[in-house]
Amino acid sequence: MYRNAKNVGYYLIGSGSLAQLEGVLAKLKPSQANPCIYFLDHFFEHQDLASRLPLQPHDLLIYVDTTDEPTTDGVDHYRDQAKAFLDGRSPAALLAFGGGSTMDTCKCVGNLLTNPGNSCDYQGWDLVQHAAPYKIAVPTLSGTGSETSRTGIVMNQAKNLKLGMNSDFTMFDQVILDPDLTASVPRNQYFYTGIDTYMHCFESLTGSYRNVIVDALAEKAIDLCKRVFLSDDMMSPDKRELLMIASFLGGMAAGFVGTVHPISAGLSMVLHMHHGLANCYALSVQEDIYPEQYKEFMTMLEKQKIALPKGICKDLTEEQYTALYEGSIVHEKPLSNRLGPNFKQIFTKDNVIKRFQQM
Amino acid sequence: MYRNAKNVGYYLIGSGSLAQLEGVLAKLKPSQANPCIYFLDHFFEHQDLASRLPLQPHDLLIYVDTTDEPTTDGVDHYRDQAKAFLDGRSPAALLAFGGGSTMDTCKCVGNLLTNPGNSCDYQGWDLVQHAAPYKIAVPTLSGTGSETSRTGIVMNQAKNLKLGMNSDFTMFDQVILDPDLTASVPRNQYFYTGIDTYMHCFESLTGSYRNVIVDALAEKAIDLCKRVFLSDDMMSPDKRELLMIASFLGGMAAGFVGTVHPISAGLSMVLHMHHGLANCYALSVQEDIYPEQYKEFMTMLEKQKIALPKGICKDLTEEQYTALYEGSIVHEKPLSNRLGPNFKQIFTKDNVIKRFQQM
Numbered sequence: 237m238y239r240n241a242k243n244v245g246y247y248l249i250g251s252g253s254l255a256q257l258e259g260v261l262a263k264l265k266p267s268q269a270n271p272c273i274y275f276l277d278h279f280f281e282h283q284d285l286a287s288r289l290p291l292q293p294h295d296l297l298i299y300v301d302t303t304d305e306p307t308t309d310g311v312d313h314y315r316d317q318a319k320a321f322l323d324g325r326s327p328a329a330l331l332a333f334g335g336g337s338t339m340d341t342c343k344c345v346g347n348l349l350t351n352p353g354n355s356c357d358y359q360g361w362d363l364v365q366h367a368a369p370y371k372i373a374v375p376t377l378s379g380t381g382s383e384t385s386r387t388g389i390v391m392n393q394a395k396n397l398k399l400g401m402n403s404d405f406t407m408f409d410q411v412i413l414d415p416d417l418t419a420s421v422p423r424n425q426y427f428y429t430g431i432d433t434y435m436h437c438f439e440s441l442t443g444s445y446r447n448v449i450v451d452a453l454a455e456k457a458i459d460l461c462k463r464v465f466l467s468d469d470m471m472s473p474d475k476r477e478l479l480m481i482a483s484f485l486g487g488m489a490a491g492f493v494g495t496v497h498p499i500s501a502g503l504s505m506v507l508h509m510h511h512g513l514a515n516c517y518a519l520s521v522q523e524d525i526y527p528e529q530y531k532e533f534m535t536m537l538e539k540q541k542i543a544l545p546k547g548i549c550k551d552l553t554e555e556q557y558t559a560l561y562e563g564s565i566v567h568e569k570p571l572s573n574r575l576g577p578n579f580k581q582i583f584t585k586d587n588v589i590k591r592f593q594q595m
Numbered sequence: 596m597y598r599n600a601k602n603v604g605y606y607l608i609g610s611g612s613l614a615q616l617e618g619v620l621a622k623l624k625p626s627q628a629n630p631c632i633y634f635l636d637h638f639f640e641h642q643d644l645a646s647r648l649p650l651q652p653h654d655l656l657i658y659v660d661t662t663d664e665p666t667t668d669g670v671d672h673y674r675d676q677a678k679a680f681l682d683g684r685s686p687a688a689l690l691a692f693g694g695g696s697t698m699d700t701c702k703c704v705g706n707l708l709t710n711p712g713n714s715c716d717y718q719g720w721d722l723v724q725h726a727a728p729y730k731i732a733v734p735t736l737s738g739t740g741s742e743t744s745r746t747g748i749v750m751n752q753a754k755n756l757k758l759g760m761n762s763d764f765t766m767f768d769q770v771i772l773d774p775d776l777t778a779s780v781p782r783n784q785y786f787y788t789g790i791d792t793y794m795h796c797f798e799s800l801t802g803s804y805r806n807v808i809v810d811a812l813a814e815k816a817i818d819l820c821k822r823v824f825l826s827d828d829m830m831s832p833d834k835r836e837l838l839m840i841a842s843f844l845g846g847m848a849a850g851f852v853g854t855v856h857p858i859s860a861g862l863s864m865v866l867h868m869h870h871g872l873a874n875c876y877a878l879s880v881q882e883d884i885y886p887e888q889y890k891e892f893m894t895m896l897e898k899q900k901i902a903l904p905k906g907i908c909k910d911l912t913e914e915q916y917t918a919l920y921e922g923s924i925v926h927e928k929p930l931s932n933r934l935g936p937n938f939k940q941i942f943t944k945d946n947v948i949k950r951f952q953q954m
Contacts, residue, residue, distance in 0.1 A: 237615065238607050238608060238609040238612045238615065239607070240605050240606070240607045240615070240619065240769075241605065241606050241607070242604065242605050243602035243603060243604060243605070243606070244602060245601065245602060245604075246599050246600065246601050246602070247599070247600050247602070247808070248597050248598070248599045248600070249597060249806070249807065249808050250597040250806075253597045256596065256597065256599070260599065410599075447608070447609075448608065448836055448837065448840055449606070449608050449840050449843070452815055452819060452840050452844065453815075455815065455818075456811055456812075456814065456815040459814075460811060477807055478807065481807055481808050481811050484808070485811065
């Protein structure tokens with residue numbers, strides 16, 4: 237059985253394309269008179285983005301706290317806020333403006349508006365039963381691929397697990413890629429997030445679970461990432477546009493990751509580190525597993541003058557190291573994708589903890 | 596204003612994936628009890644394909660005559676046949692099994708089932724007003740990109756014009772890519788058709804009207820075509836799979852073509868030559884315009900031992916040469932895409948006719 241892969245419905249790309257959002261909303265029939273719910277990264281609370289959006293008096297604007305990555309409790313809270321506001325009405329659309337945290341929050345709230353229960357009930361593969369409202373993604377940060385992927389990743393702190401709501405219903409219906417929106421991203425964050433595409437694509441390509449369309453898209457996304465991160469200025473307008481496309485294709489390609497993402501997930505779980513930065517640390521201690529990509533990544537860091545300060549795991553307790561190990565080793569499928577079914581003989585507790593200590 | 600590009604809804608890829616068609620149809624709700632209309636290339640009339648399909652007694656099977664490329668009259672005729680059969684019912688799905696001619700016929704009939712008038716009324720950009728029935732493409736020949744493109748190309752013999760029904764409604768909702776289906780394609784036809792992707796992608800990339808996502812997809816499609824046609828055996832199972840993906844991505848990338856397609860259109864219009872072969876002849880007389888691609892194409896022909904016999908236009912009348920010129924020069928946008936706004940100063944009547952004489 238092959239997977240019947242769903243595509244994002246529509247995409248618009250180009251500098252200034254955000255201005256076309258009003259036209260996109262006007263075409264939503266028959267629901268265009270209903271309210272919209274806008275999810276904006278809290279970074280925009282003190283920026284002019286909201287004033288540039290076609291917000292109507294009957295719409296709801298929610299600033300998403302992205303200090304930490306989305307949690308099941310957080311998503312349930314935004315769901316409550318949206319439900320109270322809607323008061324039984326159907327929304328015309330849910331819109332997300334931000335990076336992976338904001339987009340994933342919007343995707344998961346969407347599922348919870350049409351499905352009973354809480355977010356923890358839908359973490360897993362194809363558990364969502366009913367179609368979500370129409371959703372529009374406007375990434376303001378490139379690299380997570382959330383705009384085109386079929387997952388919304390949420391921390392489940394009760395279960396000590398980071399897991400996605402993996403469903404066709406989780407996907408956005410429309411994506412608007414306006415590279416002007418990433419011009420003001422801090423350089424470090426731009427790098428850490430953008431490199432996520434590079435990482436999940438090479439992890440997919442070097443794994444044993446493959447799919448030829450995913451391979452083709454991943455190869456192209458890597459090619460675009462190299463053009464961006466090995467260039468003299470990764471943030472020039474044309475490079476910002478290329479990185480948006482890399483992220484878009486990388487999200488479509490979202491195949492099976494390898495050993496970078498599990499180690500990264502441990503860091504996010506235990507140290508609340510953001511996904512992109514955590515990936516960078518994870519690859520920085522895996523020269524033995526991904527020698528070629530490690531070298532290329534180091535060149536990118538140097539070329540873009542991005543620091544990755546050492547010593548982040550040096551003062552941890554025995555308990556914390558164990559938690560880091562457990563938060564990583566739980567991701568069996570990605571680990572076996574790269575290391576084979578006997579991955580625990582390579583990623584022993586000692587081996588994994590030593591890697592964290594080297595960070 | 597940027598174009599809001601639509602994607603094909605779902606895609607399945609893999610050797611033997613045709614077996615999943617029944618499952619795909621079973622999920623069509625609420626219409627799955629309604630009849631389906633199957634369009635099969637007439638090539639399959641004496642093959643076992645129909646017996647392997649989940650045809651129900653209440654379904655209609657139409658063999659599409661693909662001796663020549665689809666015409667407006669032909670499409671209107673199949674529309675009449677489908678309407679008479681449906682007798683007011685809505686179809687669960689229209690399905691196409693074949694190459695570009697069969698897929699384009701299915702796409703155009705779909706539009707005519709929900710829109711009044713005849714096919715000639717919808718040749719152009721965004722003229723279709725109402726959504727077509729659910730449509731499924733199962734390519735049995737790779738290269739046209741019809742499975743993912745938003746156009747259905749039809750010859751309008753009254754207007755002496757080859758023109759597409761260019762609309763989001765023209766697109767397929769589901770694509771099933773089963774490389775087993777191209778195993779029995781004659782080698783020449785496999786080459787001529789497959790190379791269409793290579794051609795429209797390089798024409799798009801060397802033109803002046805560009806779009807960065809289209810560029811990325813086109814680059815990848817070309818890369819895959821090279822892996823196929825510069826290999827030792829373009830028809831090995833893995834190469835047939837790669838070519839299916841190239842076609843799929845190439846259709847998504849369908850940007851603006853250059854000077855190959857207009858000359859090719861002239862040949863199809865006047866000599867009823869099939870699109871893929873006509874493209875090959877068109878490039879074979881444009882070494883001056885596409886030197887690098889010309890050279891690469893010649894290597895591909897040689898490597899795959901594909902003949903392109905000379906002399907196809909040697910015994911034509913003055914009138915026929917004029918018709919060839921007129922059927923080419925009418926494509927102003929593609930010609931100016933490559934040659935600039937003064938393309939008529941380069942592609943004079945003499946210049947164009949000389950090219951045809953060299954074929």
